[in-house]
Each structure stands twice: as structure tokens, then as C-alpha cells.
Amino acid sequence: xxxxxxxxxxxxxxxxxxxxxxxxxxxxxxxxxxxxxxxxxxxxxxxxxxxxxxxxxxxxxxxxxxxxxxxxxxxxxxxxxxxxxxxxxxxxxxxxxxxxxxxxxxxxx
Amino acid sequence: xxxxxxxxxxxxxxxxxxxxxxxxxxxxxxxxxxxxxxxxxxxxxxxxxxxxxxxxxxxxxxxxxxxxxxxxxxxxxxxxxxxxxxxxxxxxxxxxxxxxxxxxxxxxxxxxxx
Numbered sequence: 451x452x453x454x455x456x457x458x459x460x461x462x463x464x465x466x467x468x469x470x471x472x473x474x475x476x477x478x479x480x481x482x483x484x485x486x487x488x489x490x491x492x493x494x495x496x497x498x499x500x501x502x503x504x505x506x507x508x509x510x511x512x513x514x515x516x517x518x519x520x521x522x523x524x525x526x527x528x529x530x531x532x533x534x535x536x537x538x539x540x541x542x543x544x545x546x547x548x549x550x551x552x553x554x555x556x557x558x559x
Numbered sequence: 560x561x562x563x564x565x566x567x568x569x570x571x572x573x574x575x576x577x578x579x580x581x582x583x584x585x586x587x588x589x590x591x592x593x594x595x596x597x598x599x600x601x602x603x604x605x606x607x608x609x610x611x612x613x614x615x616x617x618x619x620x621x622x623x624x625x626x627x628x629x630x631x632x633x634x635x636x637x638x639x640x641x642x643x644x645x646x647x648x649x650x651x652x653x654x655x656x657x658x659x660x661x662x663x664x665x666x667x668x669x670x671x672x673x
Contacts, residue, residue, distance in 0.1 A: 550602030
């Protein structure tokens with residue numbers, strides 16, 4: 451998944467803790483997205499951005515915040531993690547055919 | 560309400576035969592459709608797409624068919640190979656009025672048996 455880097459790759463959080471997931475791209479795309487993948491649920495859009503300084507809500511935005519202060523970075527924050535946020539998180543970039551990162555596997559216990 | 564539906568969670572096919580993965584959509588505004596392939600522990604990768612002005616698009620062993628009146632698309636893989644074993648996601652978007660984010664189906668797990 452050249453061009454889209456997600457950090458960290460794995461994380462275990464306790465309920466109530468906070469964390470930030472980072473998506474960094476080197477392809478100069480305006481559009482960036484955060485999706486979560488859960489068993490039997492497919493990929494669901496959390497938040498997205500159409501350019502530096504912009505963000506918008508997706509299908510499942512509750513419990514998450516995002517920021518796009520720099521064009522190349524899109525941050526996804528969990529202020530108070532809940533077990534329901536246990537998931538695999540994917541960042542994607544692009545306007546038509548997206549390029550995805552390799553994912554962050556988050557477990558909230 | 561699901562706008563993109565993949566009603567078959569799994570599909571098993573013998574090597575060398577045809578694999579047919581199906582996808583239905585409810586939003587008549589969708590005008591661009593894509594298929595993604597996903598291996599375990601990796602991000603989805605783009606496979607093939609089709610615009611609503613076409614009814615077929617072919618790329619090597621992969622062909623996507625679009626039936627707008629039925630709001631149905633399908634992905635054909637011929638011949639199927641063991642390396643095709645993965646989860647396949649159908650996705651759709653509205654592009655004519657500015658791009659909307661892709662809406663994905665729940666995925667179909669394809670197993671190609673040698």
C-alpha cells in the first residue's frame with residue numbers, strides 16, 4: 451500500500467483511554483478517509499476530508515474526532531475509548547479508486 | 560439502510576472454474592462502481608471499476624457487468640486461481656455532482672479450491 455502509511459499498526463487500550471491514529475500520505479491527494487472494518491459489517495466510513503483544514507462526518511462518526519491540519523496527514527482521535535470501538539481502522543486516499551493503508555488493529559478492553 | 564448489498568457472505572469455487580460475485584444497490588444516484596480485493600492483515604486493493612455509461616468492463620481475468628435497470632452488478636473471475644482467495648468488496652459512489660465517499664458492501668469471502 452505504497453503512499454499511505456498508518457501508525458500504529460496495533461494497539462490495545464483500556465476503556466476510557468484516549469489515542470490518536472495517524473494517516474500519512476505522500477501522493478498529494480486532496481481527499482482522505484477513515485473507515486472501520488468489523489466482521490460481517492464491511493467497511494463503514496467514519497470521517498473524511500476533501501482538503502487541508504476540512505473534515506466531514508461519515509456513516510459512523512460518534513465517538514471519534516478528526517483533524518486535517520496538514521494536507522498529507524489525517525488524524526483520527528478517540529477521546530474515551532469504548533469496547534465497541536474495537537475494530538480494524540483503514541485510512542484511504544483518492545477521489546475515485548482509493549488507495550488504502552494497511553490498517554490499524556485496535557482492541558479496547 | 561444498506562445502500563450496497565452483497566448477499567452472499569462466502570463463495571467456494573474450484574480452481575479453473577468461473578467465480579461470480581454479486582452486488583445489488585438501492586441508490587439510483589450511484590454512477591460509479593468498484594470492486595476491491597482484500598487479503599488478511601492487508602488493506603483493500605482496487606481491482607476493477609465501471610461507470611454507469613457502460614454495461615461491461617474487462618481487465619484480464621476480471622470482468623464487471625452492470626445492469627442499471629436491476630441495480631445489480633457482478634464480478635466474474637475466469638479462470639479462478641487459488642491466489643484469488645480473498646474477501647471482495649463492492650463499492651459505489653455518486654460522481655456527477657462532485658464525488659461522494661465510496662459506500663461499501665459487507666463483502667464476500669471467495670475461496671478457490673485447488
